[in-house]
Each structure stands twice: as C-alpha cells, then as structure tokens.
Amino acid sequence: MSRLNYLLVALLSTVTLGACTTAQPDHCAVNLRGNLGTAMNTAETKLASGCEYHFNSYFNSLLTIAEANPDTDNKMLFSDHLMRVNDMGVISRRQAEGLYNRYFNIKFVSLQGDYNTCSQTCPVRSQVMSDMQAELHDKELGLMRASADAASFYRADTLLKETDLVLEATCRACSAGKTQ
Amino acid sequence: MLPRKFTTTRPSDLIYAVTLLALLTLGAPGANAGVSGPVVRLFPTTVLEDIRETGQVAEDMENNLQEVITRLDMQEQLYTESLCQGADGDQGCDRIAKQLGATYLEMLDIMSDRLPEMERAVNNTRNSLESRLRQELGQRTTPTTLQNALLGESGSAKEAERPALRGRSGVRLSDRFKQYYNLVSTNREGASKSLAVVASDIYLDMDEAAHLIAATQEEIGRAALMEQLNQSFGMITPEMAAVVGGVKEILFGESMAENAIAAPPYAIGETDFVSPLAM
Numbered sequence: 001m002s003r004l005n006y007l008l009v010a011l012l013s014t015v016t017l018g019a020c021t022t023a024q025p026d027h028c029a030v031n032l033r034g035n036l037g038t039a040m041n042t043a044e045t046k047l048a049s050g051c052e053y054h055f056n057s058y059f060n061s062l063l064t065i066a067e068a069n070p071d072t073d074n075k076m077l078f079s080d081h082l083m084r085v086n087d088m089g090v091i092s093r094r095q096a097e098g099l100y101n102r103y104f105n106i107k108f109v110s111l112q113g114d115y116n117t118c119s120q121t122c123p124v125r126s127q128v129m130s131d132m133q134a135e136l137h138d139k140e141l142g143l144m145r146a147s148a149d150a151a152s153f154y155r156a157d158t159l160l161k162e163t164d165l166v167l168e169a170t171c172r173a174c175s176a177g178k179t180q
Numbered sequence: 181m182l183p184r185k186f187t188t189t190r191p192s193d194l195i196y197a198v199t200l201l202a203l204l205t206l207g208a209p210g211a212n213a214g215v216s217g218p219v220v221r222l223f224p225t226t227v228l229e230d231i232r233e234t235g236q237v238a239e240d241m242e243n244n245l246q247e248v249i250t251r252l253d254m255q256e257q258l259y260t261e262s263l264c265q266g267a268d269g270d271q272g273c274d275r276i277a278k279q280l281g282a283t284y285l286e287m288l289d290i291m292s293d294r295l296p297e298m299e300r301a302v303n304n305t306r307n308s309l310e311s312r313l314r315q316e317l318g319q320r321t322t323p324t325t326l327q328n329a330l331l332g333e334s335g336s337a338k339e340a341e342r343p344a345l346r347g348r349s350g351v352r353l354s355d356r357f358k359q360y361y362n363l364v365s366t367n368r369e370g371a372s373k374s375l376a377v378v379a380s381d382i383y384l385d386m387d388e389a390a391h392l393i394a395a396t397q398e399e400i401g402r403a404a405l406m407e408q409l410n411q412s413f414g415m416i417t418p419e420m421a422a423v424v425g426g427v428k429e430i431l432f433g434e435s436m437a438e439n440a441i442a443a444p445p446y447a448i449g450e451t452d453f454v455s456p457l458a459m
C-alpha cells in the first residue's frame with residue numbers, strides 16, 4: 001500500500017468513528033413538556049448531572065410550558081426553581097434575582113443603580129428606556145401569559161410610562177442646572 | 181369672501197402657536213397621591229405659591245377675555261344668519277364685518293396685555309419646579325429609589341389615588357391650576373410616588389408653555405397688524421375664527437378631545453406572592 005492509501009484509510013476510519021460518536025443520544029438534550037413542576041424537576045436533575053450549560057435553554061422551555069399552562073402559582077414555582085438552581089451552584093444569586101425580576105416582578109431590573117439619577121441615568125436615558133421597553137416584553141411573557149397576572153403587567157406598563165415622564169423632566173432639570 | 185390682504189398674512193402661525201399652547205398647558209394630572217415611598221419634597225411653599233399665582237393670572241385672563249369672546253361669537257352668528265357670506269357690497273354686512281374685526285382686535289389687545297404676566301408666572305413655576313426636580317429627583321435619588329418611589333413600597337395603589345398622565349382635559353385653565361394646587365398642597369409632605377409624576381408633568385407643561393407664550397406674543401403682534409389693515413376692507417376670515425377658537429381652547433377648554441379608552445386597573449392580582457428573589 002502506498003503512503004497515500006494509508007492516509008485515505010486513516011481518514012475514512014476517523015470519519016466513521018466520528019459518525020458513530022454523534023449518533024449517541026445527547027445526555028443533556030431533553031424535551032421538557034407537560035406539568036411545569038415535573039418539568040422543573042427534570043431540568044434540575046439534568047443540571048445536577050453535568051448539564052449546567054443548558055440552563056438557558058431549559059429555562060426558556062420552562063417558560064414555554066408555563067405560557068401554555070398559565071397559572072398564578074407559576075410565579076412561585078419559578079421563584080422556587082431559581083432558588084434551587086442557585087443552591088446547586090448553577091447560577092449566582094444575582095442571576096437568579098435578575099431572571100426572576102425580569103420576568104415576574106413589576107419593578108424593572110433595567111432601572112437600577114447606586115449613584116444619583118443626574119449622573120447615572122440621564123447620560124444614558126434613551127438606552128435605559130430602550131432596555132426597559134425590552135424588559136416589558138419579558139414581563140408580558142412572565143406576568144401576563146405565564147402567570148395570568150394581567151394587573152401586575154399593566155402596572156409595570158404604567159411604571160414604564162411614568163418613568164419615561166419623570167426621567168424626561170428630571171434630566172431636563174439636571175441639564176438646565178449644568179448650563180446655569 | 182376672503183379678503184385680499186388677509187390671505188397674504190400668516191395667521192396660521194398664530195393658530196398653531198395658540199393650539200400648541202392649549203395642548204401643552206391643559207395636560208394635567210387629576211387626583212391625589214398615595215402614601216408610601218421615600219419622602220421627597222417637591223412642593224415646598226414657594227412652589228405652591230407659584231402654582232397658585234399662575235392659576236390666578238390665568239383666571240384674570242379668562243375673565244378679561246370671556247366678555248369679548250362672547251361678543252365675537254354673537255357677531256359671528258349674526259354675520260352667518262344674515263347670509264353675509266359672499267354678499268359683496270352689502271352695507272349692513274360690511275358694518276357687521278367691521279364690528280367683528282374690531283372685536284377681534286380687542287381680543288388680541290387683551291391677550292397681548294395679559295400674556296407677559298402669564299409668561300412671568302409660568303416661568304416662575306417652571307424655574308422653581310426645575311430646581312426642586314434637579315435637587316430631589318436628580319441629585320438625591322438613585323434610579324433604584326426613583327423606581328421605588330414611583331411604584332410605592334406596597335407595590336400597589338388604588339386607581340383613584342393615581343394621577344393621569346399628560347393629556348387634554350377640556351377644563352378651564354384656571355381650574356386646572358386650582359387642581360394642581362389642591363393636589364399638591366394636600367399631599368406635599370406625603371408620598372412622593374405620584375407627586376414625582378405630577379411635578380414632572382407640570383414642569384414639562386410649563387417649560388413648553390413658556391416657549392409657546394413667547395411665540396404666541398410675536399404672532400399676536402403680526403395678526404393684529406394685518407387685521408388693522410383689513411379693517412379698511414371690513415372683512416372676516418376663517419383664520420380669525422380659528423384664532424378665536426384657539427384662544428377659547430386655551431382658556432376655557434371648549435375643544436373636547438376624544439376620550440381615551442379606559443386604562444386597565446392598577447390593582448395587583450389577588451395572589452400577592454412575594455418571592456425572596458424580588459427586588
């Protein structure tokens with residue numbers, strides 16, 4: 001056999017073995033469905049067995065399940081789920097809070113900060129408002145569609161409008177103060 | 181029967197300014213504030229006094245204009261009912277048109293007399309609110325506490341306690357300022373969540389109204405000049421009627437805007453689950 005033939009055989013073997021490897025079922029791939037609580041348990045079991053990097057896709061699947069089965073208890077189920085996932089060390093406390101509040105709280109994660117409004121928010125007001133608008137879409141999913149809590153979603157919507165008005169006035173006043 | 185000279189003027193600018201002024205000045209909140217959130221002193225006595233004075237100036241202006249506008253309406257009605265439109269050369273119609281033009285000039289005179297005082301009052305209110313907003317919401321509040329203040333620590337408020345956002349009200353200007361005054365004078369030491377919205381609302385209205393009053397003053401001068409020229413022809417125009425309409429809209433809220441579709445309720449759902457993850 002020529003050297004070229006050896007190479008061809010080796011290459012063919014590698015491709016064949018590779019094909020065998022990918023044909024094996026993905027341990028982390030799971031089709032979450034049905035009861036939300038059960039699906040959360042399944043997701044947590046997977047997360048505890050080396051599938052931490054699938055957390056986002058599991059979370060999105062759980063939201064889809066909740067959307068298909070809206071219930072006021074879903075908010076609590078997600079809170080408990082995120083706490084357990086945090087206890088498992090898959091996500092940090094801050095991530096857990098961020099996700100919960102983004103989807104299930106009236107308050108906006110996008111409007112946070114420890115410095116005064118003039119210096120922190122006003123310079124990036126349009127970006128803050130844009131982020132809040134995007135967050136409102138997630139709240140629509142979490143509050144209205146998944147948790148059947150339209151009242152809270154409407155309150156969040158009103159809060160966004162009020163924030164827009166107050167920031168417009170406050171930032172204009174801050175700006176006028178600078179020019180004086 | 182459009183006059184030759186009036187059509188070359190630009191009273192539409194005046195109408196525009198007047199209408200915008202009405203739009204901006206009549207928007208207002210309308211109810212009381214709740215009781216929660218950090219105490220933010222947006223309405224000290226000085227601001228309250230400015231608001232009260234602006235309302236008083238607006239009322240004086242209304243009282244001065246009420247009679248002349250009523251007279252204008254009657255003259256216009258007489259002109260229409262006498263079938264004067266297109267009746268060129270009819271002496272009776274010419275006389276009515278001249279009277280109407282003179283009354284129109286009278287209205288413009290009153291407005292130009294009163295607007296400087298109105299401008300001063302509006303500027304005072306704007307400046308004092310601007311200072312309070314900058315100090316209280318801009319420098320003494322973080323984005324987090326601002327959100328908490330708007331929402332209220334309880335996370336809920338009765339619908340009746342919350343002010344409506346900006347919009348046309350269809351009420352007299354002076355009544356609107358009375359509402360402002362009553363609203364903030366009874367709650368100024370209390371909750372900041374709604375008062376922040378109220379203060380922002382008034383401030384933005386005053387800021388834009390101040391600019392429009394100045395623009396309106398300029399246009400009144402121009403409109404008065406053109407109408408003085410038109411007096412020699414004794415004609416009335418649709419533009420004149422529109423200006424009168426704009427003034428009525430500002431002062432008496434006679435132009436009714438379409439009512440907005442009712443907003444959803446503010447009450448929080450029955451299951452007030454509080455997550456340990458909640459902010």
